[in-house]
Amino acid sequence: MDCPRVAIFDLDDTLAESFQPPSASMVVKLSALLEKVPVAILSAAGFPRIEADFLHKLTDSPRIDFFYIFPNSSAQCFIHENGKWKSAYDFLLSAEQRQAIRTALDESVRETNLELNPKYEPVILDRDVQIAYAALGLDASEEDKRAWDPDKAKRKRLKESLDKRLPDFEVLIGGKTTMDITHKGINKAYGVRWLSKKLSIPASEMLYVGDAFYEGGNDTVVIPTGIRTRAVSGPAETETVIDELLNFCA
Numbered sequence: 413m414d415c416p417r418v419a420i421f422d423l424d425d426t427l428a429e430s431f432q433p434p435s436a437s438m439v440v441k442l443s444a445l446l447e448k449v450p451v452a453i454l455s456a457a458g459f460p461r462i463e464a465d466f467l468h469k470l471t472d473s474p475r476i477d478f479f480y481i482f483p484n485s486s487a488q489c490f491i492h493e494n495g496k497w498k499s500a501y502d503f504l505l506s507a508e509q510r511q512a513i514r515t516a517l518d519e520s521v522r523e524t525n526l527e528l529n530p531k532y533e534p535v536i537l538d539r540d541v542q543i544a545y546a547a548l549g550l551d552a553s554e555e556d557k558r559a560w561d562p563d564k565a566k567r568k569r570l571k572e573s574l575d576k577r578l579p580d581f582e583v584l585i586g587g588k589t590t591m592d593i594t595h596k597g598i599n600k601a602y603g604v605r606w607l608s609k610k611l612s613i614p615a616s617e618m619l620y621v622g623d624a625f626y627e628g629g630n631d632t633v634v635i636p637t638g639i640r641t642r643a644v645s646g647p648a649e650t651e652t653v654i655d656e657l658l659n660f661c662a
């Protein structure tokens with residue numbers, strides 16, 4: 413691997429376990445990498461969680477203005493300017509669109525007989541630009557999350573059903589138990605193309621590191637942009653990838 417001109421990371425199950433903050437050593441490594449190349453995070457997570465979990469630990473970096481955050485599956489972008497995080501764009505869903513998505517979710521969950529874990533209540537997270545469905549809620553143990561849909565078969569069924577009901581929206585499988593729904597065409601590929609244009613760097617000279625490169629996975633969609641990709645099994649492997657990058661990026 414040589415040094416990419418931009419390093420982009422997925423968050424959940426790449427930089428951190430799903431819905432958990434990244435480890436202290438991961439934050440130190442990201443900060444070191446930011447000294448060398450622009451860094452971006454493309455995540456299905458919302459901005460408040462990303463900010464509270466670790467962004468505040470990076471804002472002292474002299475290169476923080478080269479750190480790009482694309483929350484909600486790239487439905488938004490935040491850039492640090494003059495000491496503050498500022499929105500660069502966002503693709504809001506209207507009240508009617510959000511209602512249509514909730515209705516479709518209710519119907520499709522029923523139709524596909526998802527075999528939910530009775531220990532947990534599913535949760536719908538409405539973040540204005542994205543609706544996320546967490547099949548085991550937010551507090552399930554890592555073990556239960558991992559056991560629920562290991563081959564993604566349940567969520568592939570759910571996606572197929574939702575795609576029929578919501579042809580004007582993007583339906584993506586992410587993490588271990590979640591589905592994310594945004595405007596059609598708004599997914600991580602949109603974020604990659606936007607950043608490529610913003611920095612005038614071809615996608616082929618950037619690197620994307622993520623865990624969900626399976627069919628229908630929320631990282632798979634970046635492949636057609638021509639970006640180089642690296643699949644990881646989780647945060648431990650991501651740390652070794654960043655170590656390699658720190659070696660290659662002088």
Ligand SMILES: [Mg+2]
Binds near residue numbers: 423424425426623
């Ligand atoms: Mg992920």
